Amino acid sequence: MAAAGLRPYDAHMANLDPRTLRDLLHAMPKAELHLHLDGSLRIDTALDIARTRGIDAPLTYAGMRGVLVGPEQSVDQAALLAAFDLPIALMQDEDALERIAADMVVDKAGDNVRYAEIRWAPLLHVDEGLTGRDVVEAVWRGASGAAVGRDIEVRLIATLMRSHAPERNLEFVRDMAMYGIPDGLVAVDLAGQEARFPDPELHREAIELARAIGLHVTMHAGEWGGAAQVRRSLALNPERIAHGPLAIEDPLLVAELIARGTWLDLCPTSNVQASIVPSIEAHPLARLLHAGVRVTLNTDDLTVSDITLSQEYARAVERIGLTLPELWAMDLAALDAAFCEPEVAAQLQAEFVAWGAGIPELGGEDISQRA
Ligand SMILES: [Zn+2]
Known part of the structure; x- marks a missing residue:
């Protein structure tokens, strides 16, 4: 069955062979809003940190890769999350955090990502005595240092874990309320095992306090439990939802997302890995876009999903059926959704x-998705 709203390639695509498309998508300046630091370790860096810290891990490239790259399809979200256990064990000191953050910014800049919001859960990195604030500061030193001279803007999002006690998350946010928000941090997120910890309401106090002190709010939803979980998250008023593709199955929810202007930061490859959707081709990205929901396209995890943003963009065109002008409009719209200062966006x-104006395949300055 053809997915509703799936469009054939436009006439102007006919002359664009796959190689040319890939070159264009690589060169395209891109914004990425849904990107996990702990899911994006370079294999070489992971090997080096494991060796120098004496951490129990595979010590060959292939062995390390086998642990850090997730399966193409897991049983469910919880099974895919196992791919994060080793990265988190490797990220327990300031040097490791700084280096991994710097790697990520260099890799993103190399893919012509010009704006990236990097997220991870600071409280998963305190096993060796760091505080949550120390963790954020180390990541910011690495990320901001690597951004210098690389034509990329970076901001940070602190993820609160569903599995952590609400008091711990609240304490982390309270520290920021009392002593100030660390440099580079623009938002909080809620993430983690959704089947075991389905109720975001438990973390309302931390989320409300974060909003009150000037942080933006995003939340993972619908990695388990479908549209109902997306609806549930709306009670906490997130500006953006990470994932939530199965919202498409509930027309009233689609209408509500549109009315609220809530963004879905979608990651088709990752959603297939977590078995939220059966295949890239079946991903509702295009259907949500055509229905009028505000969506952005992201990788989620460079290493766990073994993909770059350029490759994710190519999949959206070649396998989901987005036209290039639609993809370009979505990329530009991601800067409307960005949590950085409006003047930076x-x-x-x-x-x-200005870059796109010279490229007829992108449809000029068609930014129809924008509000
Ligand atoms: Zn995510």
Whole structure:
């Protein structure tokens, strides 16, 4: 059955062979909003940290890769999350955190990602005595240092874990309320095993306090439990939802997302790995976009999903059926959704538009998705 709203390639795509498409998508300036630090370790760096810290891990490239890259399809989200256990064990000191954050920014800049929001859960990195604040500061030193001279803007999102006691998450946010928000941090997120910890309401106090002190709010939802979990998350008023593709199955929810202007930061490859959707081709990205929901396209995890943003973009065109102008409009719109200062987003958007203006395949300055 053809997915509703799936479109054939436009006429202007006919002359674009796959190689040319890949070159274009690589060169395209991109914004990425849903990206986990602990799911994106370079294999070489992971090997080096494991060796120098004496951490129990495979000590060959192939062995390490086998542990860090997730299966193409897991039983469910909980099974896919096992791929994060070793990365978290490797990220327990400031040097490791700094280096891994710097690697990620270098890799993103190399893929012409010009704006990236990097997220991870600071409280998963305190086993060796760091505080949550120490962890955020180390990641920011690595990320901001690597961004210098690389034509990329970076911001950080602190993920609160569903599996952590609400008091711990609240304590982390309270520290920021009392002593200030660390440099680079722009938002909080809620993530983790959704089947075991389905109720975001438990973390309302931490989330409300984060909002009150000026942080943006995003939440993972619908990695388990489908549209009902997405609806449940809306009670906490997130500006953006990480994932939530199965919202498409509930027309009233789609209408509510549109009315609220809530963004879905979608990651088709990762969603297939977590068995939320059966295949890339079946991913509702295009259907949500055509229905009028505000969506962005992201990798989720560079290493766990073994993919770059350029490759994810290519899959959206070749396997989901987005046209290039639609993809380009979505990329520009991600800067409307960005949690950085509005003037930074506006400047980047102007630079993106100037780049795209010379490329007829992108449909000029069609930014129809924008509000
Ligand atoms: Zn995610």
